[in-house]
Amino acid sequence: MKLRNKLALIITILLIPTLVYGGATFSRSKTWSAGETLTAAQLNTEFNNILNNLTPAGIDDESSSNATAQATSDPYPSSVLSKATSLQTEIQQIRYLLAQITGNTYWYQDPATSLTAASQSVFTTAITLTSGQIAFPATAVPSADANTLDDYEEGTWTPVVAFGGASVDVTYGGGNGGRYTKVGRMVHLNGYLVLTANGSSSGTAFITGLPFTCVNDSGGYAPPSFRPSVVSYADMFIGRVEINTTTIRLEEVTNAGTVTQLTNADFAATSNIMINVSYEMQ
């Protein structure tokens, strides 16, 4: 080996312990003094010392102070990957995500609930929705449990008037329509029936086309509130959502308490009725 190469090797060997010592938890095997002869045995011993101790336990921590222990780095700022350029940054990026997952200020703080508990849908504290939304599947997955909310849906429906079960030549105005919100098994709806012709069908009057079938149980009858216009009735305009149907029976009740069904004779070409009702669906 040329003298120049030997010198370079010696300088390197002399420098290495100094560099490693700053980031390691183990000590050098020997400290050489200037001009001291370096033997092969010493060189091998030092290299073995480094190789044997260069384990996770042998590498120094990244928490020399509270500030360094708390330091984090966003690996995905503005939705763009920011690649780490050192192990220190890699650690800080992992810390950042831990804090994001737990929602805590610092990555090392205990989470409010474990991922296992979360995956089992068991929460021991109130659920906080930072996005403020719960999305249900488009097709409900019904539950019979009395404490389980299983569906939410908003939509529109079209009220139709039927006399004796038919609606021959009935026509509707542009405002004819309705809106509903379904929460669990309850349907809450508004509707505006607007006729422009009451047609030729005759018989008892119903509003049909409710968005869901009413539960088939005598406890399921639901009386709506109405705002009738150009419809004749005695004393009070009433009605009920019929069980096991999608219809509202239209009735009148006298002050004496006699209930009778309205018929086509009570309607005119420009009759219109506003409806509001909540009922339990089948």
Added chain:
Amino acid sequence: MFKKTLIFLCIILIFPTFAYSGDFTKVSSFHYSVTENGNFQLRITTKYMKDGKIKEKKYSRPVTPDDTKKMDGWDDKSKAIVEVITDDKVSADFAIEKQEPTGVGIEEIISYDRTIDELGRISVRRIVRIYDDGKEVSKKYHRSWIMPGQDPSGEDVISRALAQKFHTPEVIAEYRALLAELND
């Protein structure tokens, strides 16, 4: 004392008889639907009945046949619905009717799903989605019905085919009888 003991024993022996009188019966009802992709789904509701009243319900998860050509073990109505939606003409018309977003610009895509109940009433849900460059930005529902005896023309392909298949004269008569009861 003997008399009191006898009465006590009688009460103990009789009480369980009262407590368990009125047996539960289990009744299953099937809920048939065809999804907006034209797939058949069946969900079963098990009703626990006592004294003619529903005391409890249990719902199954929706199930779909793995292979619509192998419907062994399914009930007749499921088979009939699958027969309707796999019919060559219905499938071809559905393929033409079915809309998919192209991913360019603002698009309105309309689809339908349907359920058919034991009385043959077909509930149709129209789903209107708005896409902006292929991303869904809005979804709205409108619900309507095709009742037995009602003209299904103007409805979507599958709803129309279901109405034509299931709204038989018998089903229409049964439905009209129900209406007649309401009109009484």
